[in-house]
Amino acid sequence: MANDRHALNNPAIANFQVGVDNVIFSVDLHSQKLFVLLSKRLQQPFQGVWSLPGTLVRKGESLEQAADRILKEKIKVNSLYLEQLYSFDEFACNPWGSASQLGIRYLSVSYFALVRFEEAELIAREGGMTAWFLVKEIPTLACDRDRILHYGYRRLRNKLEYSPIAFDVLPAVFTLNELYQFYGTVLGENFADYSNFRSRLLKLGFLKDTGLKSSRGAGRPAKLYRFDSEAFAPLKDKPMVFI
Amino acid sequence: MANDRHALNNPAIANFQVGVDNVIFSVDLHSQKLFVLLSKRLQQPFQGVWSLPGTLVRKGESLEQAADRILKEKIKVNSLYLEQLYSFDEFACNPWGSASQLGIRYLSVSYFALVRFEEAELIAREGGMTAWFLVKEIPTLACDRDRILHYGYRRLRNKLEYSPIAFDVLPAVFTLNELYQFYGTVLGENFADYSNFRSRLLKLGFLKDTGLKSSRGAGRPAKLYRFDSEAFAPLKDKPMVFI
């Protein structure tokens, strides 16, 4: 084999196992809290320590498939947004066993997800060792995963400001107040005036009045809107701010 | 070994070689052209076809170190900006020999670089098979690398609009016209009026007049400015537009 120098037995070229780590966010509109999904490690190293849901990539499986698999192992959810975050080479810390003792390095490709909270059902398997944590109250994570989490949090806030990922996890119809709550929960309470938020969003033209109303006790019932992806399409890639 | 199931001989876990591919941009202020660095492949597959400068990651070497190594193999440059772009899992195409025949997958982590054109000196090694190409006139690249290049080009334009990477590759002192040319070359000629560009940049307050002047033949000599990173620091992370 002419190219053996590039193959496994070449001492110069590193061999890797590639892991996927998910930073999964969710917004609870009811309590107006932002959560991130953590799971407790079942094996050494860092057994019993909270960490990001992750896995090693299997044969025949793409990175995104691996991210999706680990997500579906932890929660049952249909509405979600998923994108790649960053790749970290982890010299110090391979969370998946003894491979490093065999000279195999570990690379963590992180993914960022946003899921619908009301619909997300935690899967109880593995002794319920998966739970939502308030983003403001994260414990110290195994294997320096805090760094990845913060990177994901920053991405979430940025994404929210210039792309329509909120509509991937909001219900099909929603009130402008719910949308406002959503943004406020992620970006902080004083990110914008409600009235200005309304006019800006409506002027963009991709929120359609469904004619339906939603009443919650006293007060004037709110119009229900839906996200019109066709009306949004031409705005794609355009710089746009929802702030 | 208790964790053998996670080790190399586990049939379920994929083994990878990780490659780094660089999208290296440079702006020639003189000709007002945007270039990208390509190198001709010296080995099979795709021998003789233009591609992005890349390498396999070696043992003991971080991803960024690998990106930096391959960059320094091709050009000699001091002033540059480098950041990770994206990770692509390449099922179909491993450009580094026969590893895939051994069941080893290939993952490409791409990096994005911007270098100072005037200073960048192509290294003639390997029969001069490295050259600057006009971004507008890219040949078809080996192994679907065009996708990576376009992704990098998009990133370049975005970065330029909201972060000060231009100052990493401009000379220490420069005229506002040179800065304007730089932006115009990357973003397209009609990205903004010169006069408005001036006032916006100067109002931001991180360009300091050095008191020096630069004259190029006829015409009023231009003030030379420098980028004041201390004055910029408080603006970091703040949304900011240079457009």
Place this chain on the structure above:
DNA sequence: ACAAAAGTGTTGGTGTTACACCCATGG
């Protein structure tokens, strides 16, 4: 003096902010 290049000013329009106000409903 004139052309060339740098730098300044003006003006109309648009977007943003911080409010005050009006509308629809339940109790």
Place this chain on the structure above:
DNA sequence: CCATGGGTGTAACACCAACACTTTTGT
């Protein structure tokens, strides 16, 4: 009829695009 939440309007201000204009140099 009033408390509650939804929805609209507006005055002050900041910002921006487009363009005309002035200043400083070389020849």
